[in-house]
Amino acid sequence: MRAFVxxxxxxxxxxxxxxxxxxxxxxxxxxxxxxxxxxxRDELNIEFGRLQIEQATWSETNRVEQIATSKLGMKFPEGADVVVVLP
Structure with a gap:
């Protein structure tokens, strides 16, 4: 019995x-x-930061205006070109 225990x-x-x-x-x-x-996660956070900087650079107002003027030939309308539509 003792051996079994x-x-x-x-x-x-x-x-x-x-x-x-x-x-x-x-x-x-x-x-x-x-x-x-x-x-x-750390690598993705770093890439996200880079993408935010890139987006801010691409959507900068001066850059958009420059591209609209040079590549698309756009310009601000003159006073005579503006038409106000009243309801």
Whole structure:
């Protein structure tokens, strides 16, 4: 009887040790995945900042006016060209 209890306890200790090892391994894998996701997030934030700067540059009023004048031949209407429509 005593040998059976000893073997049972030994088996439970071994099972517990294996469970600890598996849990640590899962923790390490989860930590690696978290680190990769954080790095990807940081890279996306950097790219988003660059795109915001690029958008601000492309939509700058002076640039739009310059392109409208030079490439499209647009100009501000003269006073005589403006027509006010009343309801």
């Amino acid at each position: 000893l073997l049972l306890l030994l088996g439970l200790v071994a099972t517990s040790a294996i469970a600890v090892v598996l849990t640590r391994h899962q923790h390490r894998e989860a930590f690696i995945a978290l680190s990769k996701a954080e790095n990807e």
